[in-house]
Amino acid sequence: MENKTIILLAVILSTSLVTMYINGQVTSAQTLASDTAIPLKEAKLNIEHNVKDKDTGFQGFIDSEGWNTITATGPDGVVLNFSGIGNLGQLGLTELFFETVEPENADVSIDEILKVLPEGEYQFKGSAIENGEEQGETIGTALLTHNIPQGPDLLSPVENDTVSADEDLLVRWGQVNKTIDNSDINIIAYQLIIEKDEDPRTNMIGKMGLSMYLPSNVQEITIPSEFLEPGTDYKWEVLAIEESGNQSLNSSQFSVST
Structure with a gap:
């Protein structure tokens, strides 16, 4: 009986050690899988x-x-x-x-x-x-995060303005430094988008226009007259982007003289 007990204890101990070893290997494999993903x-x-x-x-x-x-x-x-x-x-x-x-x-x-x-x-x-x-x-x-910036005020061109086709266009917007809850916020960039006010082309992805990301200390930029087509309507918007990536946008529109 004593020999059987010793053998049984040995089997239990051996099984435990094997289980610990296997679990150790599985854990290592899982860690390795995560590390090598x-x-x-x-x-x-x-x-x-x-x-x-x-x-x-x-x-x-x-x-x-x-x-x-x-x-x-x-x-x-x-x-x-x-x-x-x-x-x-x-x-x-x-x-x-x-x-x-x-x-x-x-x-x-x-x-x-x-x-x-x-x-x-x-x-x-x-x-x-x-x-x-x-x-x-x-x-x-x-x-x-839930930090949502206030939208930038669009200063120039004013909404529904008609701008000259022969002159460069100054685009300006206001600085953003608060959330919609009026808390301080860190704006890391502004995105400016200017596009023709037209239906998308059938097979082309995107519209005729421009999109650029600008540093947070920039609130104006000059668009060359060559970009503007006479007699054309444009939509434009500016997005204020905070450090976690959340963004708020404001939009407007203008026309170019013939």
Whole structure:
């Protein structure tokens, strides 16, 4: 009986040691898998607030060498899944920009919108693929805050103004240093967009115009007259972008003389 007890204890001890060893290996493998996962080139999740239209929503962007599934997980769990299927899914996707609907603040308050995605880190995790060959796991992390900048005042040209086709155009806007809740905020850049007021072309992505990011200490820029087409209507907007990527925009329009 004593020999059997010793043997049983030896088996239990041996099993425990093996289990500890195996678990140690599994833990190391998991750590290794995490360490060797292909990082996304970019992973962003931001808020965009439209001052003029009074609406608010979320935007996101990811970029990688190639993926075919991505799951976004935040403080409250999974918030979004992307799956590439068919021939293009097997080839692999790289860049992806997505944007939610932007309900008017009168219908859905900003506070209600912010409840959809709480502040915190959001992990984008999925399967990497290139030219149909699986590459393992790909991971990226985006930070979301609820710091929403005030929109910039658009100073020149004034709304519905007609500007000369023969002169350079000075575009000016006001500085932003507060949130919509009137707290201090750090603006890192402004984005200026000027586009023809026309329907998109059938096969071309984008409209005729310009888009540029400018340092936060710049609130004016001169547009050469060669850019402006006589007798053409233009829309323009400026976005104030704070350090976590959230942005607020204001928009206006002008015409060019014939």
